[in-house]
Amino acid sequence: MVRRSFGGDDHIFVEFDEEMNLAATFRAMAVTATLAERRIDGVIDICPANVSYQVRFDPDLVAPQELEAELESIEDGVGDGTGFDLRTTIVEVPILYDDPWTRETASRFRSNRQDPEATDLEYAARINGFDAAGDFAAAHAGSPWIASMVGFVAGLPFLFQMVPRERQLEVPKYLSPRTDTPRQTIGHGGCFGSIYSVRGAGGYQMLGITPAPIYDPTQTHPDFADSLVFFKPGFIVKYLPIDREAYDELTAQVEARRFRFRQAPVTFSLGRFLADPDGYNRGLMEVLDGG
Amino acid sequence: MAVSVLNPGLSTTVQDAGRPGYYNVGIPPSGSLDQYSSLAANLLVGNGEDAAVLECTYMGPELRFERPATVAVTGADLPPRLGGEPRPTWESFGVEAGDVLSFDFLRSGARAYLAVSGGFDVPVMLGSRSTYALGALGGVEGRALAAGDELPVGDADGAAPGRSVPEALRSTHPKHREIRVMMGLYDHRLTGEGRRAFLDAEWRLTTLADRTGFRYRGAALEFRERVAPFGAGSDPSNIVDAPYPIGSIQIPGGVEPIVLHRDAVSGGGYVMVATVISADMDDVAQSAPNSTTRFVEVDLDGALGARRRRAARLDALREAVG
Numbered sequence: 001m002v003r004r005s006f007g008g009d010d011h012i013f014v015e016f017d018e019e020m021n022l023a024a025t026f027r028a029m030a031v032t033a034t035l036a037e038r039r040i041d042g043v044i045d046i047c048p049a050n051v052s053y054q055v056r057f058d059p060d061l062v063a064p065q066e067l068e069a070e071l072e073s074i075e076d077g078v079g080d081g082t083g084f085d086l087r088t089t090i091v092e093v094p095i096l097y098d099d100p101w102t103r104e105t106a107s108r109f110r111s112n113r114q115d116p117e118a119t120d121l122e123y124a125a126r127i128n129g130f131d132a133a134g135d136f137a138a139a140h141a142g143s144p145w146i147a148s149m150v151g152f153v154a155g156l157p158f159l160f161q162m163v164p165r166e167r168q169l170e171v172p173k174y175l176s177p178r179t180d181t182p183r184q185t186i187g188h189g190g191c192f193g194s195i196y197s198v199r200g201a202g203g204y205q206m207l208g209i210t211p212a213p214i215y216d217p218t219q220t221h222p223d224f225a226d227s228l229v230f231f232k233p234g235f236i237v238k239y240l241p242i243d244r245e246a247y248d249e250l251t252a253q254v255e256a257r258r259f260r261f262r263q264a265p266v267t268f269s270l271g272r273f274l275a276d277p278d279g280y281n282r283g284l285m286e287v288l289d290g291g
Numbered sequence: 292m293a294v295s296v297l298n299p300g301l302s303t304t305v306q307d308a309g310r311p312g313y314y315n316v317g318i319p320p321s322g323s324l325d326q327y328s329s330l331a332a333n334l335l336v337g338n339g340e341d342a343a344v345l346e347c348t349y350m351g352p353e354l355r356f357e358r359p360a361t362v363a364v365t366g367a368d369l370p371p372r373l374g375g376e377p378r379p380t381w382e383s384f385g386v387e388a389g390d391v392l393s394f395d396f397l398r399s400g401a402r403a404y405l406a407v408s409g410g411f412d413v414p415v416m417l418g419s420r421s422t423y424a425l426g427a428l429g430g431v432e433g434r435a436l437a438a439g440d441e442l443p444v445g446d447a448d449g450a451a452p453g454r455s456v457p458e459a460l461r462s463t464h465p466k467h468r469e470i471r472v473m474m475g476l477y478d479h480r481l482t483g484e485g486r487r488a489f490l491d492a493e494w495r496l497t498t499l500a501d502r503t504g505f506r507y508r509g510a511a512l513e514f515r516e517r518v519a520p521f522g523a524g525s526d527p528s529n530i531v532d533a534p535y536p537i538g539s540i541q542i543p544g545g546v547e548p549i550v551l552h553r554d555a556v557s558g559g560g561y562v563m564v565a566t567v568i569s570a571d572m573d574d575v576a577q578s579a580p581n582s583t584t585r586f587v588e589v590d591l592d593g594a595l596g597a598r599r600r601r602a603a604r605l606d607a608l609r610e611a612v613g
Contacts (some may be wrong), residue, residue: 004476007536008566009594013476020522020531045314047534049558050522054534056314059595149532151317151557154426156493156533158558165521190375190406190560191522192532197317198426215429217416228417228428229316 002075004068009059009216010044012068014075014247020191022160025148026270027081028063031233034074040067048233050158050192088234090144091263093186093195093203094199095208095239096247097121101109101182102206112174118207124171124188137171140207141239144281145193146268147231153200154213155215157227159193159237162273177203184210186239195231211250213260221254223261236266238288264288293360293444294407296573297391298353299436302501305411307343309553310419310429317557320537321429322422324502324552324576325402328366328462330605332406334612335363335383337450342410343420345436347403348501349579351394352436356386360444361408361452367400367577382455400464400577401500408447423554425503458610467583468574470550471585471597472565474588476539482560485513485545487562490588493547498580502554505575507584514562524560532560538567538575540586541556544575550575570597 005014014031017024025048032048035055042061047054057067078084098121110116115123125136145159152158159192161168173189178201181187185196194204197215214231216224223230242250253259266287274281308328309322323329323346333342345352351369363383364371371378371394377385380403386392394403413420413430422430431440478486494507514527522531529544535541535551541561542548550567552575567575568589578584589597 006473006566006591007476007563008473008538008568009537009591009598010569011539011566013534013536015533018531019520044311046559049317049534050531052531052533054536056311056537059598064591064595149534149558150315151534152315152532152559153556154423154428156317179344190524200425215426217426217433229313229318231316233315 003011006064007054008216009064011054011056012064012071013052013054014071017051020050020160022146022162023081023270023274025160027078028053030078030081030084031071031074032084034078035071040070043067045086047151050160082274084270086234086268087264088236088268090236090238090266090284091261091262092238092240092288093210093261094212094242094246094250095141095186095210096242096244097208098133099209099247102185102209104263105178105180105182106206108180109174109178112176112178114167114172114175121207124169124205124207127171128169136169137207137241139167142239144284145237147233147235147237150229150231150233153198155197155231157195157231157235157237159195160191161193162277164277165213171205174205181206182209184213186210205217210245211254212261221257221259224250234268236268239284262288264290294442295355295357296352296436296438296440296442297355299438299440300347300352301350302348303352303436304346304415304422304424305343305430306346306421307419308341310417310421310423310481312586313417314557316602318417318423318426318428319555319557320421320553321419322553323404325366325404325573326574327463327573327605327608329404331381331456331608331612332365332404333410334609335365335454335456336406336408337448338408338410341393342406342445343413345405345411347394347405349397349401351403352518353391356388356390357390358388360386360447361450362386362392363406365404365456365460367403368398369403370398372397375392379455381461383450383452385452391483399463399579401579402576403604407444408450409445412443412445425554454612455609457611460589460604460611462573462577464577465469468578469585470571470574470588471568471594472540472586473568473591473594474565475507476563476566478564480514480527482513482545484516488512489548490586492585494584494586496578496582496584497547500554500578500580503556504549506547506549508547512542514545528562529560530562531556534558535563538569538572539563540567552576568594568597570594570601
């Protein structure tokens with residue numbers, strides 16, 4: 001299924017599916033990556049997203065119908081995306097689950113929450129059928145995630161776990177959004193994970209926090225020399241659970257501007273992933289460990 | 292340092308023509324919400340079109356000039372005073388070192404633009420001086436002005452005061468507007484009734500109107516029944532998180548549509564049913580809380596025609612003032 005719509009006279013929006021899934025999301029990445037390579041005059045922003053994508057353009061430089069025809073031909077060439085190799089990055093993100101800062105924030109928004117007596121992590125574990133919060137955390141950190149979309153605010157990745165549908169973790173968002181979320185909170189809402197790039201409003205359940213900055217408008221941290229945003233659509237994340245001692249050590253490294261993400265370049269193939277998700281994910285880990 | 296901020300006003304930010312090209316990582320275009328008025332202000336003081344101006348929301352700042360300059364105020368009808376004496380809008384005037392510029396109360400519109408010869412010379416971030424406050428990027432330390440800020444001003448070629456925009460090319464700010472939209476995106480999720488209500492309603496702008504979005508009140512819109520797709524969320528107004536066009540109109544819960552503007556959140560999980568055409572984004576910017584709006588449907592050809600007429604008006608402005 002392909003549904004196209006103009007968003008005013010200067011955006012075109014394309015949706016491949018109504019349901020979240022990796023295949024349609026990857027197809028959007030493949031189409032947008034191909035479009036970017038063509039360097040069409042008048043194309044301003046190319047935004048891959050979950051099961052959809054959007055192109056912002058200047059209709060004075062490229063006629064909307066011509067751009068639409070170009071996209072159609074790219075979509076035909078990409079097909080279902082299984083033949084497309086995405087050159088991307090795999091990165092290890094340290095996470096302190098059930099940390100004191102998101103706990104404190106959650107306690108300030110009791111009436112926004114489904115279960116004010118439990119932590120967000122305990123609630124997420126219970127409604128996903130886990131006996132203990134630690135079991136949920138193990139599933140959360142056990143398989144990698146792909147940044148299916150980067151946005152909402154600057155540099156915030158939407159993360160979709162690379163596991164079959166029946167193993168997807170699903171947690172409702174807060175009953176009503178918080179007005180505050182600590183920077184670098186790792187959240188989960190619906191089937192999506194996220195890392196809050198800046199402090200601010202939010203509706204995802206708060207599972208933990210990472211000491212690593214992912215957005216640096218001052219560009220003073222070593223990983224941000226080339227870009228003030230760390231995540232690009234298509235990045236693959238593997239969480240590394242850490243304890244408080246490691247958290248404090250990494251925070252000291254961040255403050256000294258010495259922290260570097262452990263990361264490696266990787267090529268992702270949807271076809272090979274779909275054939276054997278767990279085996280493919282193990283291979284990705286080997287790339288990270290060798291990198 | 293050439294301009295001292297004595298009083299910042301309600302929400303005054305440094306803006307320019309914007310920061311295109313980073314929406315794919317969640318950094319919106321930013322820039323003056325009313326680009327027409329912002330351009331007029333720059334032309335009046337002899338600046339290039341990409342010079343940075345101050346966008347003053349609802350209330351003007353109080354500024355002291357530390358050296359002579361030519362300034363101009365356009366956009367909303369926010370009458371300036373120099374050393375307490377009235378000065379015109381849509382017309383450039385001179386200031387001397389030590390002069391204090393202040394403003395009367397807003398008479399109409401929502402955002403006034405203040406240009407100074409040489410432009411406000413804050414650091415360029417990703418190709419623009421525009422402030423994007425959500426991302427702490429651009430402008431003065433990534434935020435609105437605060438008392439005590441010192442604003443650097445670039446070197447000017449010495450444009451003479453006394454230039455003015457002809458009456459016919461000045462923006463007016465009626466209490467009721469018709470804003471043209473293209474239906475689309477997820478409008479198939481509305482019932483026929485919901486779609487009619489969206490286009491028929493007289494929408495009143497709430498006080499929740501800022502650089503990110505403009506929230507209106509006026510009718511409840513009905514969505515079609517459905518089985519929630521995986522990942523979309525249970526409310527009929529939820530979708531799997533998708534990209535949001537600049538100008539798109541989302542309707543959380545079927546009530547209170549929000550028009551996203553140039554500091555838009557770049558994506559999210561609320562159904563969008565229409566997009567304001569590019570030619571009418573300046574008018575949205577000048578809508579004040581409690582003013583009313585009807586959304587009028589046009590097709591792509593209608594939108595492109597309006598865009599051409601706006602471009603012709605910009606050319607007329609360049610011709611008359613530049």
